[in-house]
Amino acid sequence: MEGTAMMGRPVTVPAHFKRMLHDAGFVDVVEEYRVWPVNDWPRNDALRLLGRWSQFDSLEAVESSALALFTRVLGWTREEVLVFCAEVRNELKDRSIHAYWNVWCAYGRKPLKEQPPAEEQTPAA
Structure with missing residues (x-):
């Protein structure tokens, strides 16, 4: 989180x-x-399948997501990042680690012409 904030x-x-x-x-x-x-640890079939997809994506993205951030922003060497990525990949495969991603989705619509602007409406909590 520190590196992404610095960027x-x-x-x-x-x-x-x-x-x-x-x-x-x-x-x-x-x-x-x-x-x-982040992997197939859940007992629920739908979540287990989602975990498999998430694990596949995460394993593919670890190095490409970390390399520039850790070397250019946080000052790590390439070798340090590659070792760290190998450790992360091992942990992503470890079913005893019950980790998950926080995922937010937000959507809305443009107001109709006869509606007042959004700032005049009270937003839902």
């Missing part, structure tokens, strides 16, 4: 999507929060 791209932004849509003038904004398992 001006904090990973905490999705938690603010609903407010951002309201601020942009959207109405009927809905926010959905989910947790996605």
Whole structure:
């Protein structure tokens, strides 16, 4: 999180999507929060399948996501990052680690012409 904040791209932004849509003038904004398992540890079949997909994507993205951030922003060497990525890949495969991604989804619609602007409406909590 530190590195992404230093780059001006904090990973905490999705938690603010609903407010951002309201601020942009959207109405009927809905926010959905989910947790996605990072591997197939859940007992629930649907979550287990989602975890398999998530694990596949995560394993493919570890190195490409970390290399520039850790070397250019955090000052790690390439070798340090590659060792770290190998450790992360091992942990992503470890079913005893019940980790998950926080996933936010927000959507809304543009107001109809006869509706007052979004700032005149009271946003839902």
